[in-house]
Amino acid sequence: MMADPDYNLGVAEARSVTKELVGKAAAPDPSLRSLSPSLGRLRAKRLDGTAAEAQAVKPALEKYAGEEAWLYQQDKALEGVFKSFRGPRVLILSTHGFFLEDQVVAPSDKLGSDEKRPALDKEGKPLENPLLRCGLLLAGCNNRDQAKEGDEDGVLTGLEVAGTDLRGTELVVLSACETGLGEVHNGEGVAG
16 A cells, blocks of 8 residues: 655655665666656645545455555655555555646547558657556655656656556555546547
């Protein structure tokens, strides 16, 4: 269970706590980070109720799982810790979510085109994967501009979540704002 992240945690502290909790984590893949300027403007404020929510849910979770629940709060609610999870039986996340605005497709990029080139936005830049435009904000996300190569940035994108090993997970609860806001497209599901 992750709740009440310290969004203002410094990069060095995040690196140190991640190492303490999970050992040497794999370096983050820069291709899984959104490059959208809109993400740079996001700033998270503490969600006071999430700490109480986690404490209230913990006994029921332990009863359901039949074992002690691990609770990662404040400086321990880290992106690197999340990525280290391997098939938890139950996963509960209580934090801010985000869903960036749609990218405007250039009129020349029609769906169903046979050309093998990336779709472009109205300024001629390649469109970003929609799973890079939604996600969860975890500890340290307000200092992501200080993250260097090899550092986690506190922003867990949808693409990073999709790459997490959740085989065997029976229940996932997401208690976050900005969830389920994406448009449903036949055959695609919802990103966001």
